[in-house]
Amino acid sequence: MVFMDLEWLFPIPISVSFASTILALAGGWLIYLYEPYWRVRKVPGPPSLPLVGHLHLLAKHGPDVFSVLAKQYGPIYRFHMGRQPLIIVADAELCKEVGIKKFKDIPNRSTPSPIKASPLHQKGLFFSRDSQWSTMRNTILSVYQPSHLSRLVPTMQSFIESATQNLDSQKEDIFFSNLSLKLATDVIGQAAFGVNFGLSQSHSVHNESKNVATDNKDLMNASGSNEVTDFINQHIYSTTQLKMDLSGSFSIILGLLVPILQEPFRQILKRIPGTMDWKIERTNEKLGGRLDEIVEKRTKDRTRSSKDFLSLILNARESKAVSENVFTPEYISAVTYEHLLAGSATTSFTLSSVVYLVAAHPEVEKKMLEEIDGYGSLDQIPTSQDLHDKFPYLDQVIKEAMRFYIVSPLVARETSNEVEIGGYLLPKGTWVWLALGVLAKDHKNFPEPEKFKPERFDPNCEEMKQRHPYAFIPFGIGPRACIGQKFSMQEIKLSLIHLYKKYLFRHSADMESPLELEYGIVLNFKHGVKFSVIKRTEMSC
Numbered sequence: 105m106v107f108m109d110l111e112w113l114f115p116i117p118i119s120v121s122f123a124s125t126i127l128a129l130a131g132g133w134l135i136y137l138y139e140p141y142w143r144v145r146k147v148p149g150p151p152s153l154p155l156v157g158h159l160h161l162l163a164k165h166g167p168d169v170f171s172v173l174a175k176q177y178g179p180i181y182r183f184h185m186g187r188q189p190l191i192i193v194a195d196a197e198l199c200k201e202v203g204i205k206k207f208k209d210i211p212n213r214s215t216p217s218p219i220k221a222s223p224l225h226q227k228g229l230f231f232s233r234d235s236q237w238s239t240m241r242n243t244i245l246s247v248y249q250p251s252h253l254s255r256l257v258p259t260m261q262s263f264i265e266s267a268t269q270n271l272d273s274q275k276e277d278i279f280f281s282n283l284s285l286k287l288a289t290d291v292i293g294q295a296a297f298g299v300n301f302g303l304s305q306s307h308s309v310h311n312e313s314k315n316v317a318t319d320n321k322d323l324m325n326a327s328g329s330n331e332v333t334d335f336i337n338q339h340i341y342s343t344t345q346l347k348m349d350l351s352g353s354f355s356i357i358l359g360l361l362v363p364i365l366q367e368p369f370r371q372i373l374k375r376i377p378g379t380m381d382w383k384i385e386r387t388n389e390k391l392g393g394r395l396d397e398i399v400e401k402r403t404k405d406r407t408r409s410s411k412d413f414l415s416l417i418l419n420a421r422e423s424k425a426v427s428e429n430v431f432t433p434e435y436i437s438a439v440t441y442e443h444l445l446a447g448s449a450t451t452s453f454t455l456s457s458v459v460y461l462v463a464a465h466p467e468v469e470k471k472m473l474e475e476i477d478g479y480g481s482l483d484q485i486p487t488s489q490d491l492h493d494k495f496p497y498l499d500q501v502i503k504e505a506m507r508f509y510i511v512s513p514l515v516a517r518e519t520s521n522e523v524e525i526g527g528y529l530l531p532k533g534t535w536v537w538l539a540l541g542v543l544a545k546d547h548k549n550f551p552e553p554e555k556f557k558p559e560r561f562d563p564n565c566e567e568m569k570q571r572h573p574y575a576f577i578p579f580g581i582g583p584r585a586c587i588g589q590k591f592s593m594q595e596i597k598l599s600l601i602h603l604y605k606k607y608l609f610r611h612s613a614d615m616e617s618p619l620e621l622e623y624g625i626v627l628n629f630k631h632g633v634k635f636s637v638i639k640r641t642e643m644s645c
């Protein structure tokens with residue numbers, strides 16, 4: 105009967121075997137699309153659309169979508185990133201379970217489609233897995249000793265000073281988010297590679313109407329730019345193309361919707377000049393080539409110091425303190441590059457958030473200035489220990505800004521075994537993502553979450569005492585938490601102390617309100633952050 109209908113549909117007679125092939129393909133296709141959903145179907149979640157899953161909800165609500173859905177579906181629910189279901193964990197106790205108690209069953213991160221196309225990103229610490237990850241992490245941890253961090257204070261300070269010289273000298277408002285990105289890139293460039301990129305000295309931060317990413321994309325096309333500029337341009341282009349929505353390259357979009365087609369299409373598209381896949385491939389190739397050159401040159405350098413991260417790893421490798429099989433040259437390139445990536449946008453976003461929020465809260469600004477001024481004279485540079493002990497209010501301001509604008513609203517993990525979380529049995533290979541952004545806005549732990557109140561982080565206040573210990577985890581949780589936490593806090597505090605000793609900041613009239621956010625590899629201000637700058641000595645005159 106079925107075949108008679110098909111004969112009516114197709115004027116040319118079709119054979120039984122052809123029809124059954126079509127049916128088998130259609131069945132296989134449906135199984136392929138629905139199999140990931142089927143494995144976690146018992147976890148609650150909104151109805152999803154074929155192919156796009158819940159991406160339309162992400163487009164509608166932006167990063168807030170995870171809070172909206174947590175209100176509707178509870179502390180653990182399903183969100184389909186295209187075909188791929190994510191199990192979103194939006195509760196502090198459950199995050200502790202995933203990140204700490206059941207770590208041995210959930211030790212790795214899932215690899216999202218933008219990363220699948222980039223070997224450079226896959227070989228860093230972030231996406232490496234199991235024993236490769238633990239050996240790399242232990243080695244890197246050994247070079248993150250507090251004594252090494254404290255030795256970095258003068259380096260950080262000198263970049264901060266040169267980046268923030270004469271901020272008040274021009275009439276126009278400054279593009280602070282650009283300044284902070286250049287500063288953070290310079291600092292991490294020096295700390296990771298021992299290379300001075302010189303970004304914060306060479307560019308004016310005034311009159312820049314575009315953000316750094318766009319700025320550099322243009323430069324990428326200009327021939328004859330110098331090596332450093334090229335390297336940074338490639339770095340920024342490579343990073344900003346890692347989109348988590350439907351605005352990435354065609355192969356990345358396919359990776360979200362039909363992952364099986366991502367690699368074949370990427371292989372074709374990367375050979376067609378002008379496509380985004382072609383540009384990404386060329387950029388990553390050039391970037392990888394440059395990184396390999398830096399590593400090779402440093403490997404041969406017998407007089408290398410042990411001040412930067414790359415030299416420290418190379419020294420450890422040569423002294424056999426770490427296995428040469430684990431730290432092959434390509435892993436060394438990847439992990440060093442990862443520092444540049446992980447340490448720039450995150451730190452710069454946090455710096456911009458603090459200054460933006462403080463500028464809108466005069467009572468916070470007053471209290472913070474009293475603490476900074478009380479520390480000592482203008483040219484007294486705090487030590488690592490002083491940064492830790494002597495600025496308790498600044499500490500609260502930074503934490504509250506990081507809660508208010510959380511850099512990494514989601515943290516990706518993947519189960520290695522079948523494991524039970526929140527009453528649901530999750531099969532091996534399930535993507536479990538911790539919703540740090542939802543936790544940070546949960547009114548149970550943070551009453552009036554939309555208000556900026558640094559005092560809620562005062563260790564003596566009732567709100568702080570009653571809060572779940574894992575309600576605020578901007579650097580993640582457990583053995584896979586951020587390795588650069590102390591490094592970035594040192595840099596952020598040093599920068600803020602130096603800035604506020606000299607200047608005050610006021611919102612530019614040329615900025616949207618509220619600020620629009622965009623969700624790339626980390627959260628970012630869509631149109632940047634702009635301030636007018638007032639020199640403090642002038643104010644007190």
Ligand code: HEM
Pocket residue numbers: 203229230231241442443446447448450451454511512515516578579580581582583584585586587588589591592
């Ligand atoms: C404000 C600044 C920063 C924030 C908010 C931040 C946040 C995070 C978060 C949320 C994670 C995931 C943690 C988890 O899965 O539990 C992470 C991982 C990581 N971060 Fe950061 N980060 C910052 C700065 C840095 C810096 C400066 C570096 C490098 C010097 C760095 C290097 C890394 C690395 C390598 C990982 C992967 C760790 C692993 O998988 O073992 N981060 N970061």
